[in-house]
Amino acid sequence: MRTDRDAGSPDYDRIVEDLTYKYDGVFSKESVAQAVADARAALEPVSKIPTYLPILTARYATQQLTAAAQAEGRITKQVPELLFVCVHNAGRSQIAAALAQHLSGGRVHVRSAGSAPIDEVNATAIAVLKERGIDLSEAYPKPLTNDVVRAADVVITMGCGDACPILPGKRYEDWDVADPAGQPLETVRDIRDDIQGRVTRLLRDLGI
Template sequence: MTSFDHEHRATYNRIVDELTYDYEGVFERAAIERAVLAARAALEPNAKIHTFLPVLTARFAKEQLTAAAQAEGKIAKQVPELLFVCVHNAGRSQLAAALADHLSGGRVHVRSAGSQPTGVVNPLAIEALAERGIQLAEAYPKPLTDQVVRAADVIVTMGCGDACPIYPGKRYLDWDVADPAGQPIEVVRSIRDDLADRVTGLLRELGLAPDLEKEPTP
């Protein structure tokens, strides 16, 4: 992996080794190396703490490989895939994805992405979700890629314009939801609740919602 310096090459070679084991029979090692390089290149410009970059690279590369394998029919999808997209993947899409994962009771697999991702998730979004008993501590903004769009069954966009690629056979929704960036916690809570209502409606429409009437109100 010549694109890494000597200090980090062993770390990233270990990531490739682990992913090669995980995806044996699905992807060749060379494809996994390319995925790791691409993941690191995508995340590095916005990385705030570079010591975390290898961990995030491994997670992002694995997500991209899984999405690609699903899109290509190499790995069967166990549940429908939802993708939430906004500009920065730091507020709306993270909120929506966390709510969908929580409210569906595991009946969907959820991803989120940003057309222009920033470095950190909005801390007030994390706080607002914690008030609903939803933890978002390990979330990080991720760039939008063709792989996750191709793997998704439903793509929900929020304020990202024409950045999301269009593929035949996919269902696209565009939600007009306020951006929580720079807003006080009271506004972020209202955005959270707006998204919770929208997500609940989508899950019910898809026949994927458990008993949501028991969901607590903060």
């Protein structure tokens, strides 16, 4: 629901206009405005730097609109959709998503989300991926939504319990992976390597 706060805000009005153009023929301007308002509402409580909030809102609204369009068959999938989910979307799921994107060479589309996302990605997770030439510095935790689950072909959960909805026609896996939160660099390297092995096996199983 749009609020008085949203009205007359140039940054968010521009986001709505840009996304309305991008999704012309797919979603109405009203639906786009709702997606932008929902994205802002989801990210604002955990956003540390208000200046960046419009940029993150635009990215997240785009992801949600694309997921909804894919789930509803309005946009044709070009590659398999993988979704990695953990509690905070700050460590395990971010590492897995980044590795899957990197190792697949773009032959899958990857999303990550958290059942209870926090305000920033684990700094040590960013560091251990940088060692592999993967830049996670602009990643941010994102809330889990039904649309991203509906759009996914494969859903990988890591320590988030029953938070992820179970929908028919999806492939689900639960990976028992250690949480990097509060762990030293060497331990997080081991977690990264564990996740990389699992991602590699998954991609091979998918024929990628």
